[in-house]
Amino acid sequence: MQNKYPQKPGIDFILKQAFFYWNKTLVFQLMFSIIFFAVFFTSMFFFAARYGLWEQNQELAEALKQGTTVYLEKLKALGETENYQMFSFAILGTSIFLYPLNLGLFQVFRKIDLNEPIELGDLFAGYRGLNFLKYLGYYIFWVMVYRLTVPTLFLAVVWVCVTVFVAPLMFFTDKRIFEAISLNFQALKKYYIEIFVCVIVAVLFKYIGFALLFIGGLFTFPFWNAMIYSLYKTIFSEKS
Template identity: 70%
Template sequence: MQHKYPQKPGIDFILKQAFFYWNKTLLFQLMFSIIYFGIFLTVFFFFSAKYGIMEQSQEAMKYMKQGLDVYSAEIAKMAATDGYQKFSLAIMGVTIFLYPLNLGFYQIFRKIDLNEKIELGDLFAGYNGLNFFKYISYYMFWFFVYIYTFQTIILAVVWVALTLFVAPLMFFMDKRIFEAVSLNFKALKMYYVEIFVCIIVAVIFKYIGFAVFFIGGLFTFPFWNAIIYSLYKTVFSEKG
């Protein structure tokens, strides 16, 4: 398929389009969050209890009174234990496993564009066939780079922007990871203002539901996918 970069859209158009998709799929946003947090928290509490992570964390908190350096040293000692490392691997593994759940929204939003009936099974489109392994392989690559860039914050934001369209390009156009990153970079150079503004809005809205009214976060948490799809649909053309 060919791709092109049309005339620049306004940020207001991209955001209105994203909120349209989000509003049309509130039930699926809720189902996504219930499934995501249900599996994630089950794994979290199971391995936390198995390796005594909560108890170790509470013990380390006692050293806060002695200063940040002492507390940091205790946290470092806890992180070096075999149990904590296995716990971290379990959390990393379930996070990677859950990633393809996001891709289901791309199929749902596309069905809205085509006026097709949406089904709950569409939410699991990212788990269909061998593509599942392609998506989790990409996310493993993305996740490990993100972990190392997160300490600088700025580099983490840049990494997010550089890979914003990789998943939809893989999903809709069957692009390979590095080919998709290259296309993403070209789009970023042309739409950097729109992309960074949308990233900021998406992050704020994604978590504002938890801050304002906790259960509301179940609806706003997956909003990120609507932003990505709206940007992708505006920037790229699949005709050809």
Template identity: 70%
Template sequence: MMQNKYPQKPGIDFILKQAFFYWNKTLVFQLVFSIFYFGIFLTVLFFFDSRYNILSQYAEAAKYAKDGVEVYSAQLAKIMKSNDGFEKFSWALIGTTIFLYPLNLGFYQIYRKIDLKEKLELGDLLAGYNGLNFFKFIGYYIFWFFVFAYTFQTIILGIIWVFVTLFVAPLMFFTDKRIFEAISLNLKALRMYFLEILVCSIVAVFFKYIGFALFFIGGLFTFPFWNAMIYSLYKTAFSEKR
């Protein structure tokens, strides 16, 4: 149910402090997440690149970016047409991204255990892979990804899709809601907390990647920060009957 216990909504500063609290308490888990995530992703990336030599062709096409989008797109089209491994390469990366998605769900369990003052275990990171969770969240992310891939061609629609589905995963994880029921609740939360969600999301995206920009290794700690922000916003927008 929507949060209605407080006469005044928690401020943006409170939501941000709460998110950074969860992140700071779980730095070891952030590092393990990133090593596991990038380890698997890059292994698949370089394995398929060694077979189809896609990355060097991408680099060659990138030289034409300065000549405009049309010229660059034409070069990419040539790659796709001349290299029959391009499609296999693309699907391999998409499949890997989908497989790795449930890893994010582990943080929701970890943050909840922090709230309940329960002992954290490294195995908590794999909560999204336990039993039916794996099929439920893999199915959800396949649906989410292909809608995003289609809408992101216009940029703005892709961003809207991200906001429309911001709380779907935690709602499914904590309250066992179905996808479209969770989207409906997400829309209600957006109407009530739009400014808070917008500002906190911008901060989360900035912080998520700043570690890579300033010092590459730091990105291994900041990359999963998005999950802490979503959980902090989720706690603000929703209360659960326990």
């Protein structure tokens, strides 16, 4: 595959294209969210019970009644316990396992471009073959760096922008992680305004559904993938 940068696109075009893909696949957006949250919350409740965190939550509630200082001290002490750390690792593992689900939406959007019939099984495209392990490895690496940059906020946003195209590049063109990051960085240098604005819009719209109406969040939560695909399709062209 060769990647070329076409004439500089407009932000309005990228946004309209993203909303087109999202609106065209609302049923699959809903299915994505149902599958994601069903697995995530099942895992959370299971491991919370396994490591006795429900009892700890009761103690936190009692501490909150005594004041913010007491609550924060209790919360800090809870975070240092082995059970809480094991729970955190379990939830992180669940998030890593769920990551390839995002690639399934890329498959759905690509089928729209190719005018091919879409099936529910397309959502699980990221779990097929040995590439599944490659996607997991990338997300583990991504999360490790992201957690280091989150306290600064600015660096976290930069890291998101630097890696926004890595997943589609790996999925569609079989690029390796650092090769994809290099291509992403080249695109970012040329299209930094478009990428930054679209990332902000995608994050805001992703969670706005939960702020306005919880059920609406099930539709807006996967929107991030439509924005990534729209950016990727506009900035990169794939030619054999």
